[in-house]
Amino acid sequence: LQRMKKLPSRRIIVTHLPPHLLPPSILQSKAKILVLVWNPKNMAVSYYCFYNNMPVLPSFTSWYGYFAAFMNGKLAWESYFDHLVECNKYIGHQRIMMISYKELKE
Template identity: 80%
Template structure:
């Protein structure tokens, strides 16, 4: 499967990749690049785990290259993906901001049960009682693939510090050619924010710190997320 998979944080990353791809395609169509647009065009496929059973057959009929979105952990993806030519872009976010994102996502998505309160959401998040299971387990799994040759792993925290540099790395990895002035424009349209401090109690903050240390303390993935910088009260 020759495509691009985006895992976790799909709304923001999907928007960014779409902007990068559409800008690249515009230049190709205008004849400013030598590559043929038909060979480069990325078909956008909706979230892999949503929809009717026929979604997989429709996915197979899309020509390569494709952007396929999913929140699924590695063990839930077909093993062939890691053995194919597919490039995988994994976005990780510190669990505190992720838990807040889940809270709003669940309450705004009609097909998912809403939470009566933040405390109810926090308990479900900490116990892995969400549609995609434990976020901590997911991070532990992806940490094993950190050095895989076809997997590019990025963090929200990296993009907070230098969004333009991060986008340039993504563009290079997936063969998008943009002009220098395009990157500040796309960065402005896809700004990253974090607001976990607005909802966490002192006890919840300490509980999350202990959980993170137990699951990911000392790992390369933890360093990439800069937990001590962005998640300490």
């Protein structure tokens, strides 16, 4: 955190943290937040590849076992859908913009 404070203004910080794990002061600051939302199908496939390549996590031998765990929020970290629900609470905030990956590519 100290190193980030020393960076010049207009910093870009990338995180996968859900809103409840961000410092509460971020909503009172002048920071602008971009929430990039993936299509859940693409997210599931990407996360499957990531998850099975992490040595510290248990690997899934089948897509079906993984997909059931993904849909039920039984993977490491939290459910992607819970994350989206929490982000949706901030849709009207003046400095938070939600955009889909598809919209970003257009």
